[in-house]
Amino acid sequence: MSELIAESGRCVACGLCLPHCPTYRKTLSEADSPRGRIMLMQGVLEGRLAVNERFLAHIDLCLGCRACEAVCPNNVPYGRLVAGMRGVIGRTRRRSLWRRLLRSVLVDGVVTKPAMLRLVSGIVRIWQALGLQALAGKFSGLRRFGLTRIAVQLSPMKAQPRWKAVYLPVGEVRGEVGLFLGCVARVSDVETLSASIFVLNKLGYRVYVPSDQSCCGAMHENLGEAEKACNFERKNIDAFAGLNLDAIISTASGCGATLKVYPPAFAGKVMDISEFLAGAQGWEGAAIAPLAAKVAVHEPCSMRNVLRCANRPYDLLRRIPSVLVEPLAGNDQCCGAAGTYFLSQPKMAESLLADKTAAAKASGARFLVSSNIGCAMHMAGGLREAGVEIKVVHPVALLARQMGFEDSKAR
Ligand code: SF4
Numbered sequence: 203m204s205e206l207i208a209e210s211g212r213c214v215a216c217g218l219c220l221p222h223c224p225t226y227r228k229t230l231s232e233a234d235s236p237r238g239r240i241m242l243m244q245g246v247l248e249g250r251l252a253v254n255e256r257f258l259a260h261i262d263l264c265l266g267c268r269a270c271e272a273v274c275p276n277n278v279p280y281g282r283l284v285a286g287m288r289g290v291i292g293r294t295r296r297r298s299l300w301r302r303l304l305r306s307v308l309v310d311g312v313v314t315k316p317a318m319l320r321l322v323s324g325i326v327r328i329w330q331a332l333g334l335q336a337l338a339g340k341f342s343g344l345r346r347f348g349l350t351r352i353a354v355q356l357s358p359m360k361a362q363p364r365w366k367a368v369y370l371p372v373g374e375v376r377g378e379v380g381l382f383l384g385c386v387a388r389v390s391d392v393e394t395l396s397a398s399i400f401v402l403n404k405l406g407y408r409v410y411v412p413s414d415q416s417c418c419g420a421m422h423e424n425l426g427e428a429e430k431a432c433n434f435e436r437k438n439i440d441a442f443a444g445l446n447l448d449a450i451i452s453t454a455s456g457c458g459a460t461l462k463v464y465p466p467a468f469a470g471k472v473m474d475i476s477e478f479l480a481g482a483q484g485w486e487g488a489a490i491a492p493l494a495a496k497v498a499v500h501e502p503c504s505m506r507n508v509l510r511c512a513n514r515p516y517d518l519l520r521r522i523p524s525v526l527v528e529p530l531a532g533n534d535q536c537c538g539a540a541g542t543y544f545l546s547q548p549k550m551a552e553s554l555l556a557d558k559t560a561a562a563k564a565s566g567a568r569f570l571v572s573s574n575i576g577c578a579m580h581m582a583g584g585l586r587e588a589g590v591e592i593k594v595v596h597p598v599a600l601l602a603r604q605m606g607f608e609d610s611k612a613r
């Protein structure tokens with residue numbers, strides 16, 4: 203508590219962060235700005251303000267995008283502050299039935315349990331094959347609970363692979379890396395994980411995929427459950443222990459941002475796949491087919507504001523001959539997915555999503571690339587709903603395709 207008070211005291215109320223805050227831009231309310239939220243948090247921490255519904259509404263509306271932190275001249279650690287505050291209020295907070303269900307059934311019971319995820323993804327595949335996805339939007343009951351949002355976001359599910367413990371390169375071995383699978387990504391973004399193994403092997407890297415790895419803990423951290431997040435941390439540290447790795451590769455920047463705050467021995471090895479590949483060896487022997495198409499690059503907040511490597515996907519994509527790579531307009535603003543935010547704050551999330559959909563449509567691009575699966579699913583759902591035909595894909599999956607990777611043959 204005293205640490206949070208000291209950290210919040212770094213804010214000099216200059217207001218330079220305000221124009222960079224998506225919720226402030228949308229509401230023009232000081233209480234929904236970083237400066238306003240810091241003052242509210244200070245009031246609560248110092249016992250001058252009560253934790254009431256109005257306070258919670260302003261804290262809950264924060265996306266945790268950390269755009270404010272990236273521009274703050276006084277290095278206010280806003281991300282740590284809001285996570286700490288959520289932890290403090292999470293211990294005593296009374297939550298609605300829907301939020302309790304979201305937490306215990308969806309997050310604790312399914313998303314963070316690989317076996318349950320596999321089972322549910324199998325059911326979803328049958329559901330999609332029967333064409334029931336379109337029906338979901340018609341049930342007002344589902345709409346009220348935000349479940350249509352999930353239904354719309356799900357791209358066609360692929361069969362779940364049994365990951366091998368190690369994937370070997372052909373020819374000279376240039377290094378050894380571990381692959382972090384994530385929880386949502388291992389079900390809904392198998393293509394990116396397989397494509398990453400393909401490219402890493404092509405360049406000469408041996409890829410280890412420890413079977414005991416787990417969710418990174420980001421969802422529990424966002425929900426103010428630091429203890430559960432720590433359990434995931436311990437599990438992942440144990441899973442990768444004993445391997446002599448050059449890097450632990452994450453293919454979703456949201457997970458990467460969480461893995462980066464694990465203890466230094468682990469965090470120091472974590473790299474986003476684009477960042478790793480940009481500095482990798484072995485490119486001289488890689489054949490990359492040209493692609494005469496425009497590619498718009500979405501920069502996830504976790505990559506821009508936390509990992510600070512948003513330039514890497516551009517470097518990687520420019521290895522593809524003939525491709526035209528451009529940033530998506532409005533990259534400084536969150537897409538609204540933000541973990542489970544799109545479910546808990548659907549109004550703000552949809553407003554932010556509409557901005558991304560409009561920017562993608564105006565770009566005239568054939569592909570929209572994103573390095574974070576949560577953002578990619580959110581934006582793909584928005585584009586599908588708006589009838590905009592742009593393929594949303596991870597940058598490494600797009601590069602891998604040009605290197606001969608075929609998703610259907612990968613497993
Ligand atoms: S958080 Fe930083 S940029 Fe924002 S008002 Fe405080 S000191 Fe200024």
Ligand code: SF4
Pocket residue numbers: 222223224225226234235236239263264265266267268269270271280
């Ligand atoms: S984390 Fe994002 S939404 Fe929250 S105050 Fe900072 S800029 Fe605004």
